[in-house]
Amino acid sequence: xxxxxxxxxxxxxxxxxxxxxxxxxxxxxxxxxxxxxxxxxxxxxxxxxxxxxxxxxxxxxxxxxxxxxxxxxxxxxxxxxxxxxxxxxxxxxxxxxxxxxxxxxxxxxxxxxxxxxxxxxxxxxxxxxxxxxxxxxxxxxxxxxxxxxxxxxxxxxxxxxxxxxxxxxxxxxxxxxxxxxxxxxxxxxxxxxxxxxxxxxxxxxxxxxxxxxxxxxxxxxxxxxxxxxxxxxxxxxxxxxxxxxxxxxxxxxxxxxxxxxxxxxxxxxxxx
Numbered sequence: 001x002x003x004x005x006x007x008x009x010x011x012x013x014x015x016x017x018x019x020x021x022x023x024x025x026x027x028x029x030x031x032x033x034x035x036x037x038x039x040x041x042x043x044x045x046x047x048x049x050x051x052x053x054x055x056x057x058x059x060x061x062x063x064x065x066x067x068x069x070x071x072x073x074x075x076x077x078x079x080x081x082x083x084x085x086x087x088x089x090x091x092x093x094x095x096x097x098x099x100x101x102x103x104x105x106x107x108x109x110x111x112x113x114x115x116x117x118x119x120x121x122x123x124x125x126x127x128x129x130x131x132x133x134x135x136x137x138x139x140x141x142x143x144x145x146x147x148x149x150x151x152x153x154x155x156x157x158x159x160x161x162x163x164x165x166x167x168x169x170x171x172x173x174x175x176x177x178x179x180x181x182x183x184x185x186x187x188x189x190x191x192x193x194x195x196x197x198x199x200x201x202x203x204x205x206x207x208x209x210x211x212x213x214x215x216x217x218x219x220x221x222x223x224x225x226x227x228x229x230x231x232x233x234x235x236x237x238x239x240x241x242x243x244x245x246x247x248x249x250x251x252x253x254x255x256x257x258x259x260x261x262x263x264x265x266x267x268x269x270x271x272x
Contacts, residue, residue, distance in 0.1 A: 003226050004073075006098075008036040008060075008091050009080035009215075015044030016258030017212030018080055022219045025261065026078075029223035029268040034074065036094065038064055039089045043173050046211045047257060055083070060090040064097065071100050078222045079131065080215060081109040083119060088127040092134065103226060106135035107218040109144040114153040129172070135178040138169075139218050145169055145179055152191065166194045178235050182216065191235050201236045206246050212258045217242045223268055241267055 004027055010016040019035055035133055038060060042052040066126045082088050098104070107141045110120050125147050132138045132148065141167070146153045149168035154161055162182055169177050181192040182200070191203040221238035228234060245261040252260075 003075040006074040010039040012044040025219040
């Protein structure tokens with residue numbers, strides 16, 4: 001199925017994350033990808049020193065207005081990391097650019113390991129919550145789900161904790177939920193899916209941490225979900241795709257800044 005997708009994220013020129021991940025993955029799945037860049041960075045912000053950053057918040061509204069004038073419409077919206085309140089508001093202002101049946105997938109990329117990213121505070125959490133309520137599907141990790149619901153973060157998870165977190169998310173009003181990064185057992189990582197019922201998919205856990213894997217997961221999820229409209233199958237595909245990308249990178253100690261997802265792009269066209 002051919003879709004025209006609007007994705008809103010930053011451009012980190014070095015480091016496989018954000019738009020440099022979303023563009024190739026979604027394009028490899030035979031979609032047309034239109035970007036709304038939120039910032040331009042020389043590199044991503046993890047591990048590199050003295051990176052540069054050009055904030056494009058003011059330009060975003062100009063781009064949105066121009067697309068309204070040109071009557072450009074989109075089949076889907078996919079948002080990733082948004083660097084400030086103004087960028088979240090700009091994402092909300094893109095809604096008139098969407099077709100009536102457009103699918104809206106929100107990755108509330110704002111926190112990990114129990115803490116918010118340095119640029120964010122409680123006001124930002126409320127802004128992202130507003131954006132998530134517009135979404136058809138949200139893709140939080142455990143930390144982000146805790147901030148969205150006001151739940152105390154726990155590094156170790158059990159079923160009761162996860163079920164409570166999922167139900168709290170649903171009670172707020174979020175529609176379909178994919179909760180990433182649950183550590184129920186020592187050697188597996190689980191992704192919980194909450195649609196009509198709660199299910200989960202799990203795979204092998206890799207102890208080493210790589211930057212950008214959340215973007216790889218989200219982008220491959222969007223690609224598969226727009227094709228299948230199946231929450232479980234899309235989660236399974238994205239989890240396996242991300243795991244394979246990590247494994248393709250493990251034998252290269254110099255490639256510390258991202259994962260070699262490019263080696264996996266053929267998976268997006270299998271059977272087509």
